[in-house]
Amino acid sequence: MLFTNITILRYICLGKIIVMAKVKKAFFCNNCGYESPKWLGQCPSCGQWNTMVEEVISRGEGPSSKSYAAPGINAKPQKLSEIEASGNEERISFGSLGELDRVLGGGMVKGSLVLVGGEPGIGKSTLSLQIPLSNPNLKTLYVSGEESARQIKMRAERLGGIHDGCYILPETSLDNIIDQAKAIKPELIIIDSIQTIFSTAVESSAGSVSQVKECAVSLLRFAKETNTPVIIIGHITKDGTIAGPKVLEHIVDVVLQFEGDTRHSFRILRSIKNRFGASAELAVYEMTGTGLREVLNPSEMFISTHEETLSGSAVAAMLDGTRPFLIEVQALVSTAAYGTPQRSATGFDVRRLNMLLAVLEKRVGFKIGAKDVFLNIAGGIKVADPACDLAIIMSILSSNFDVAISQKYTFAAEVGLSGEIRPVSQIERRIAEAEKLGFERIYISSYSQKEEKQHKKIKVIRASSIPQIVRDIFQED
Secondary structure (H helix, E strand, C coil): CCCCCCCEEEEEECCEEEEEECCEEEEEECCCCCEECCCCCECCCCCCECCEEEEEECCCCCCCHHHHCCCCCCCCCCCHHHCCCCCCCCEECCCCCHHHHHHCCCCEECCCEEEEEECCCCCHHHHHHHHHHCCCCCCEEEEECCCCHHHHHHHHHHHCCCCCCEEEEECCEHHHHHHHHHHHCCCEEEEECHHHCECCCCCCCCCCHHHHHHHHHHHHHHHHHHCCCEEEEECECCCCCECCCCHHHHHCCEEEEEECCCCCCEEEEEEEEECCCCCCCEEEEEEECCEEEECCCHHHHHCCCCCCCCCCEEEEEEEECCEEEEEEEEEEEEECCCCCCCEEEECCCHHHHHHHHHHHHHHHCCCCCCEEEEEEECCCCCCCCHHHHHHHHHHHHHHHHCCCCCCCEEECCEECCCCEEECCCCHHHHHHHHHHCCCCEEEEECCCCCCCCCCCCCEEEEECEHHHHHHHHHCCC
16 A cells, blocks of 8 residues: 555565654754754854755654763752862873873863864874873773774884783774773773764764764763763864864863874874863874874974074964963065065964064055065964064064074064054063073063063063064164
């Protein structure tokens, strides 16, 4: 029998009735996970355009309410004053990976869910495998949905550490992963990566919005119920955001972003979200043949090591998060070979570079509008601290005049549209970092707050305008 507009078809075969459910589809927002029965150009939840994707769902065997329930669903309301708190969360220290401990706020909190994202080849899998290899006493379950056990073994041998405390599980089924975790009872679980894991409660393919959300929520529930910390690796999109719904970053407790240029050896692990510590910490690593090496003093790696003083180079005392370090800014100014001058910046926002060049042209009176300007941040890192403005302008003027700036001078100030030198935050920490590295002068804004202590090894020079610094540096002879 055939009926129109029905969702269940019955076939009588060998005396048995077979019920076939019609496959249903829905549209999900890639950004926030909003679900809609039809396609929409703009997501009504987050307002983003062209983010709705179609996925197969199962209403009959869909995600159970238990899967999405938060831990302690049967708990009763308590008064805030009656809740017992231990004060400090119990944390797991990674021993030799001290920089990772610092970024996490003093170690990894038990029962927490940590998301690590980054570009392909940046070192996410290397770092996640170094964690169990560097801690033999930490019972770890390493789940890989991308590599075989043999491949992981070869990488572990290259990293130089193999022990029996690390269990390898090449698996993509979430149900099997949780079953094995319950049997082994590890102290730490690492999932590489969340986009390759799938749950049978959702019929869509692995990596889809619904699968990523379902797997993340299930892992969060397992982590909270068993008090087992879980680290999940996430892929990123071409826009640099973590693949999957934006709700994934809301579910987890900590979000760490791995940044850097794969053509350079330096990597930055940045804390974007941290429910158990500061969300502005970062750690610097160097990729070597035996894995990632911690850079305890990044300033010595990012400033110039050549002996000869060259024009077009200046040192900026920047602050990324709460960590101060010094970087070298390199500029090249030359006569434009074609009609339109070129503006190029590596590691710095080219739009802000154009703004600084306009300030030099309009407010200060240096005619460089018809010249090519190329800017490079040494070390292959990207900077966004406004305190680099003054160092960038001085490197451009140094290249334009072809007069070198002493390698013992550093700069820490923002430049406004009126050409004034504006103060920056935490100037005391920047001065202390420059003094520790042996710098003789640091140029800051005259409107900056007074230093808390006197500095004997470095001279702090306050200025209110660019011409004042130009006269002090380029005409001091």
